[in-house]
Amino acid sequence: MNKIKIYLITFLFCFLTKFAIAGEGMWLPFLLNSLNESEMKAMGMKMSAEDIYSVNKGSLKDAIAHFGGGCTSEIISNQGLLLTNHHCGYGYIQRYSSLENNYLDDGFWAMNRDEEIPAEGLTITLVSRMEDVTEAIFKGIKKKTTSDQRQIIIDANIEKVKAGYQLGEFEKLIIKPFFKGNQYIAIITVDYNDVRLVGAPPTSIGAYGKDTDNWVWPRHSGDFSLFRIYADANNNPADYSPDNKPYTPKHFLPISMDGVEEGDFTLIFGFPGRTNEYLSASAVTQIKDVIDPIRIGIRDESIRVMDSYMKSDPKIKIQYASKQARISNGWKKWQGEILGLNKSNAVGKKKAYEAEFMEQVNSKRKWKKEYKNVISEIDALYKELEPLAAVREYYNEVFYRNLELFRLVNSAIRISNTFDKEGEEAAKKRMARLKGALPGFFKDYQKKIDMEIFAAIMEKYDKNVPEEYHPGYYKNEKNSSGGDFNIMAKRLFDASIFGSEESLSKFLEVPPNMLHEVLNADLTYQMSTAFAEMYNEKVAPKYDAIREKLDDLEGQYMKAQMEVFPEKRFYPDANSTLRVHYGNVEGYEPKDAVRYHNLSYLKGVVEKHVDGDYEFDAPDKLLELYETKDYGPYGENGKMPVCFIGSNHTTGGNSGSPAIDANGNLIGLNFDRAWEGTMSDINYDRSICRNIMVDIRYVLFITDKFAGAKHLVDEMKLVHPKNKK
Ligand code: ARG
Ligand code: GLU
Secondary structure (H helix, E strand, O other), X not given: OOHHHHHHHHHHHHHHHHOOOOOOOOEOHHHOOHHHHHHHHHOOOOOOHHHHOOOOOOOHHHHEEEEOOOEEEEEOOOOOEEEEOHHHHHHHHHHOOOOOOOHHHHOEEOOOHHHOXXXXXXXXXXXXXXXXXXXXXXXXXXXXXOHHHHHHHHHHHHHHHHHOOOOOOOEEEEEEEEOOOOEEEEEEEEEEOOEEEEEEOOHHHHOOOHHHHOOOOOOOOOOOEEEEEEEOOOOOOOOOOOOOEEXXXXXXXXXXXOOOOOOOEEEEEEOOOOOOOOXXXXXXXXXXXXXXXXXXXXXXXXXXXXXXXXXXXXXXXXXXXXHHHHXXXXXHHHHHXXXXXXXXXXXXXXXXXXXXXXXXXXXXXXXXXXXOOHHHHHHHHHHHHHHHHHHHHHHHXXXXXXXXXXXXXXXXXXXXXXXXXXXXXXXXXXXXXXXHHHHHHHHOOOHHHHHHHHHHHHHXXXXXXXXXXXXXXXXXXXXXXOOOHHHHHHHHHHHOHHHOHHHHHHHOOOOHHHXXXXXXXXXXXXXXXXXXXXXXXXXXXXXXXXXXXXXXXHHHHHHHHHHHOOOOOOOOOOOOOOEEEEEEEOOEEEEOOEEEOOEEEHHHHHHHOOOOOOOOOOOHHHHHHHHHOOOHHHOEOOEOEEEEEEOOOOOOOOOOOEEEOOOOOEEEEEEEEOHHHHHHHOOOOOOOOOEEEEEHHHHHHHHHHHOOOHHHHHOOOEEOOOOOO
């Protein structure tokens, strides 16, 4: 081999192993550097970084909104029309549904402004600007500063910087750490609280294929819903008022009618929640071999119980739709994650990377002195953490994530703590608030389901968690129940004040100084406190201390990686802040001899359709539209596109994010990732990691042709960037 060839191969190898590769990454929109920009252009982008994020003029970022702090949404008309996923609007669609007005089953469409439904409690957040404040936050930190002192200095500096900031009347400021505490960024936002539900397709379109298709390609759901932001007469944020007007945005996204093809540039713009791309091999091993399996095991039980009731009772199907979707979404994703991490040999790759890292570290005295032990110390701490992390996961799944009654108990505990700390008035306020929330809670609550889940997951805890973490109170209860968990559930739930709306309402009327006494007499409260005390005594102190050391070391490891691989481009892990993800429309090969296309069609909806099925029963009207090929201007060559995939590196929180074309037009709506690549939160691999988007033409088709809400399409701006008219 000649020298050039060797050089090229080495370069390619480095490129593949060490560098963020095109497609990978979630970048800060205000720090898109020239490297990003030239890469994006090479991938097909026709805009400049300034078109994406600017403080001087309206730019794409002005159309992107955080939706209720979890999902993403985007403004698609000059009248504040807001697009997000069906599963993001789900809670609201469900809340305003009843057996008579069943918006989940039948869809909801406001045919005029008066019919729009105020979505109480929903906040939409726009980003005014972002600024790097690292220097000011690190002021006063020296080489010799210990990590405890360091945190004290940082906290003080954050307060100082916050106090010195000039904010507009409605602006809020938050300062967040990036790169595991190696960079600090100020984010200035504005909240809007008058937001109204405008439209949603029936669940049989919005979540077509439900759990079977969730996290899977090929996909055929129209996962979208529409809302509208309202503002006061001066276009400023305001609480709900019938006098408010639709918000006029600085920018809204035009909509491309020209569709997508393989290789087209795609930009996802949104608020990714949490990723962990720079973990050690030991941490990844723990996630896939310990943490994920515990969560999956517990949820196997919850889902089994909920499904059995939902399938046979239409009322329960509505009541539990949202809860079931939330529990099963994580459950399925973690299974895909384990699969992908194993199949892609993520741990092996991490180990190779760590070896390379150590080689670099050992090549320089300064690095050697500072970083020689960072990985081995991290590894040792993960080992120490493991048994505690396992108990913690069981405890959280049982008492915080899967049982509803215990959510109420936890609220009551917070109220009694408030009484202890802040006194009578504060406690009274919280009691009134909880009382107000009770009808909403009990409207969708079935004690028998909760009890059955309790029995099943408590038994799992009993079998799998070492006895030293079984509180005495629990052991007594188990004895009194003769070791039968259904009997235990009955004993606890039937006698509890938390078991019915009446008894709980009464409880919330007692004078706050009696709270302790009444609570102490309640069995579910006693059970919950017994576990909390056990956790706080035997798990939390050790777990938190190790975690704190780990956070510190992982921060050092992050810093070290950036130092010893200066040619590698790093992007910060997701932390619910605004990011740009760029990639291409791209099919993939999930396994040998199988090739996935990038686009799905209405034909696939019909192929999957099963009359009366729980997940795949497409509405008759949709089947008719397919028969008559009545696609209006939204179809393409006699076919109706539904979903497409790309190589954008997305995660939870990117639901509802716009997929934007090379010129800044909306082409799709992000809502999921493909099964083989759900591990991308930990290990992105361009060959199999794909995000899934609804084709925007399907959104328009459903709104206009299916729902007859063409007035909504009329308020959007439709464009033809490819001149395909
Ligand atoms: N998997 C997607 C996400 O993480 C869609 C979830 C909604 N659908 C569902 N069946 N739960 O949010
Ligand atoms: N469905 C996810 C969400 O709610 C997005 C899919 C993902 O995790 O990538 O944000």
